Amino acid sequence: MTELSAAAPALADDPFVEDHAGSVPRIGWRSRLVPLMAFGRFEVGRLLRSWKFLAITVGFPVIFYLLFLRDRPAGEVVGGTVTWRVYLMVAMCSFGALVAALNAGGTRLSMERASGWARQLRITPIPAWSYVGTKVVASMLVVLPVIVLVEGVGAAFGDVRLGAATWVGLTVLVWATALPFALLGVFVGFLVATEAAFPVVTGLMFVLGYFGGLFTPVNRMPGSLQLLAQFMPSYHHDALALAALDGRTLAPSHWLVLAGYVAVLATAIMWKHRVEEARGLA
Amino acid sequence: MPRARALERPRGVALSFQGVTHRYGPRIALDQLDLQVFQGEVLALLGPNGAGKSTTISVLLGLVRPQQGRVQVLGSDPRRAVADGRVGAMLQSGSGIGLPPGVRVEQALGLVRRLYPRPAQFDQIVERADIGGLLRQRTDRLSGGQAQRVRFAIAIAGDPEVVFLDEPTSAMDVESRQGFWRMMRDFGDEGRTVLFATHHLAEADEIADRVIVLNHGTVVADGPGATLKAAVATRRLRFVTDHPDRATLSELDGVTEVDVCGTGVSIDSLDADATIRDLVGRGVPFRDLEVTGAGLEQAFVALTGCGNGRANAGAGLLAKGPSLGATVRDVP
Ligand SMILES: Nc1ncnc2c1ncn2[C@@H]1O[C@H](COP(=O)(O)OP(=O)(O)OP(=O)(O)O)[C@@H](O)[C@H]1O
Ligand SMILES: [Mg+2]
Numbered sequence: 001m002t003e004l005s006a007a008a009p010a011l012a013d014d015p016f017v018e019d020h021a022g023s024v025p026r027i028g029w030r031s032r033l034v035p036l037m038a039f040g041r042f043e044v045g046r047l048l049r050s051w052k053f054l055a056i057t058v059g060f061p062v063i064f065y066l067l068f069l070r071d072r073p074a075g076e077v078v079g080g081t082v083t084w085r086v087y088l089m090v091a092m093c094s095f096g097a098l099v100a101a102l103n104a105g106g107t108r109l110s111m112e113r114a115s116g117w118a119r120q121l122r123i124t125p126i127p128a129w130s131y132v133g134t135k136v137v138a139s140m141l142v143v144l145p146v147i148v149l150v151e152g153v154g155a156a157f158g159d160v161r162l163g164a165a166t167w168v169g170l171t172v173l174v175w176a177t178a179l180p181f182a183l184l185g186v187f188v189g190f191l192v193a194t195e196a197a198f199p200v201v202t203g204l205m206f207v208l209g210y211f212g213g214l215f216t217p218v219n220r221m222p223g224s225l226q227l228l229a230q231f232m233p234s235y236h237h238d239a240l241a242l243a244a245l246d247g248r249t250l251a252p253s254h255w256l257v258l259a260g261y262v263a264v265l266a267t268a269i270m271w272k273h274r275v276e277e278a279r280g281l282a
Numbered sequence: 283m284p285r286a287r288a289l290e291r292p293r294g295v296a297l298s299f300q301g302v303t304h305r306y307g308p309r310i311a312l313d314q315l316d317l318q319v320f321q322g323e324v325l326a327l328l329g330p331n332g333a334g335k336s337t338t339i340s341v342l343l344g345l346v347r348p349q350q351g352r353v354q355v356l357g358s359d360p361r362r363a364v365a366d367g368r369v370g371a372m373l374q375s376g377s378g379i380g381l382p383p384g385v386r387v388e389q390a391l392g393l394v395r396r397l398y399p400r401p402a403q404f405d406q407i408v409e410r411a412d413i414g415g416l417l418r419q420r421t422d423r424l425s426g427g428q429a430q431r432v433r434f435a436i437a438i439a440g441d442p443e444v445v446f447l448d449e450p451t452s453a454m455d456v457e458s459r460q461g462f463w464r465m466m467r468d469f470g471d472e473g474r475t476v477l478f479a480t481h482h483l484a485e486a487d488e489i490a491d492r493v494i495v496l497n498h499g500t501v502v503a504d505g506p507g508a509t510l511k512a513a514v515a516t517r518r519l520r521f522v523t524d525h526p527d528r529a530t531l532s533e534l535d536g537v538t539e540v541d542v543c544g545t546g547v548s549i550d551s552l553d554a555d556a557t558i559r560d561l562v563g564r565g566v567p568f569r570d571l572e573v574t575g576a577g578l579e580q581a582f583v584a585l586t587g588c589g590n591g592r593a594n595a596g597a598g599l600l601a602k603g604p605s606l607g608a609t610v611r612d613v614p
Pocket of ligand 1: 307309310330333335336338374
């Protein structure tokens with residue numbers, strides 16, 4: 001067999017190429033990072049330009065907040081020192097994060113896999129994991145403005161008054177702990193066929209919302225539902241933020257359950273990715 | 283069109299398969315495949331549904347790891363070649379169009395360019411793929427043929443040295459198809475290696491330097507486009523004559539193959555008109571004359587037809603062999 005002896009294309013003036021050993025220069029880490037950032041920007045931009053996505057992710061939590069706010073006196077204490085107006089704002093932050101993450105990941109990912117776009121990206125120079133990785137990062141990035149928006153609505157229409165540091169702390173906490181939702185969205189997109197993705201995402205949104213105590217405080221629910229709530233990541237997400245606002249210590253159980261979800265979902269995604277890759281589908 | 287350029291300079295091996303076997307579960311998709319493609323070659327991959335064309339491309343892209351054998355792309359592992367941005371591809375789209383929904387064509391193309399270390403110029407890609415009028419259109423509102431042009435643009439966005447195209451023109455009308463062939467050939471003329479799978483025999487014949495026919499995951503025919511042309515030109519004459527003389531018949535103008543069975547004669551000829559004139563001129567009495575095209579289509583059917591394919595594996599060239607089968611109509 002004739003060995004390949006072709007000259008590599010002229011690359012000497014490429015600032016991103018670091019190593020010229022061998023006939024084909026290896027690509028340096030900087031030029032590996034630049035494409036990933038372009039991909040991330042593309043994904044986030046695509047979500048923020050989609051009216052359907054914006055309508056769902058902004059519409060649900062904001063409208064629910066405004067609707068539910070009248071259900072009780074806004075100043076009624078629903079647990080600890082937390083009033084209805086504050087409880088509802090935090091719950092809708094959780095719900096908004098959930099809705100944004102599920103819709104950013106689930107339906108789109110499923111569609112892109114079916115259409116062959118995911119495969120097309122797979123044969124570009126970006127690493128195999130970067131498709132999934134970027135999806136998770138993009139989900140997290142679009143969750144943040146949703147949280148801030150709901151907080152703004154809480155302040156403007158619910159008369160929620162917090163100190164500046166509390167606002168920032170709350171935002172960071174609610175945002176960072178939304179990771180299980182982002183992973184869940186991506187996992188659903190991986191697992192579910194395109195036709196089923198939208199109903200599954202919508203179903204999960206309301207199941208996790210309702211049974212996680214985002215529409216009614218868990219302590220006002222019947223005992224069996226209170227037990228069920230303990231298994232919902234949405235409950236622990238919400239409970240962490242409420243505890244923080246209430247000045248209570250953040251119970252390790254909340255962290256544990258959320259971390260458990262992260263571990264399980266991340267493993268499931270990696271497993272699914274590996275299986276598909278072996279079959280040449282990822 | 284012959285490519286003098288390609289013959290002048292020594293070329294390296296761009297793609298190589300050595301005893302590659304791949305199974306999807308119990309189903310064998312590639313069966314001890316051996317193949318070498320040289321740099322600058324434009325190669326067409328023909329074969330019936332399920333022959334293994336797409337699997338061959340998946341293996342070359344590192345999407346599928348074959349269970350046995352060795353595959354090299356540009357002298358390295360397929361995944362290495364992909365990671366180095368030296369490869370571009372247009373995959374066979376499944377249920378969808380293979381483009382991200384909800385963005386404009388220019389955005390999708392812009393993204394893919396940014397994923398490569400040494401992309402081609404944006405304007406050059408646009409001109410090549412003839413998508414100037416589509417840039418501001420949303421990808422989910424493209425027609426099938428338009429989407430294929432955009433996917434071609436995406437395949438060449440990284441300025442690749444090797445391009446794999448899986449049935450690139452399947453949704454195009456005649457005019458776009460002609461344009462597409464032109465640009466694919468230009469691409470090959472620049473010394474890039476192009477491997478494309480197709481069901482259009484004319485397409486293979488028109489643009490490829492070399493045509494490979496695949497069946498049941500192995501190469502059943504391998505020859506240059508000219509060989510295919512000869513196959514297209516070949517006609518089969520059949521007639522009845524009382525005392526067939528094989529020696530005389532073999533001397534007739536244009537004859538490549540003579541088959542005698544009792545009083546029945548079957549002749550393959552590269553020039554049927556000349557053969558018949560000669561037949562009449564020599565005063566050979568014949569009746570029930572029937573002329574049929576032992577064309578490419580038939581050659582293809584014969585090579586890949588049930589059971590026949592494996593038996594013909596040694597034949598090598600498309601135009602050869604009496605096994606081209608009974609033929610009833612000409613090639614379109
Ligand atoms: N992902 C897969 N899972 C299981 N079997 C597969 C898969 N992909 C291909 N096959 C099988 O492998 C064989 C070769 O398929 P391949 O797609 O390579 O054929 P092809 O020549 O591209 O056909 P077509 O002309 O229809 O595109 C077929 O028998 C097919 O059923
Ligand atoms: Mg195919």
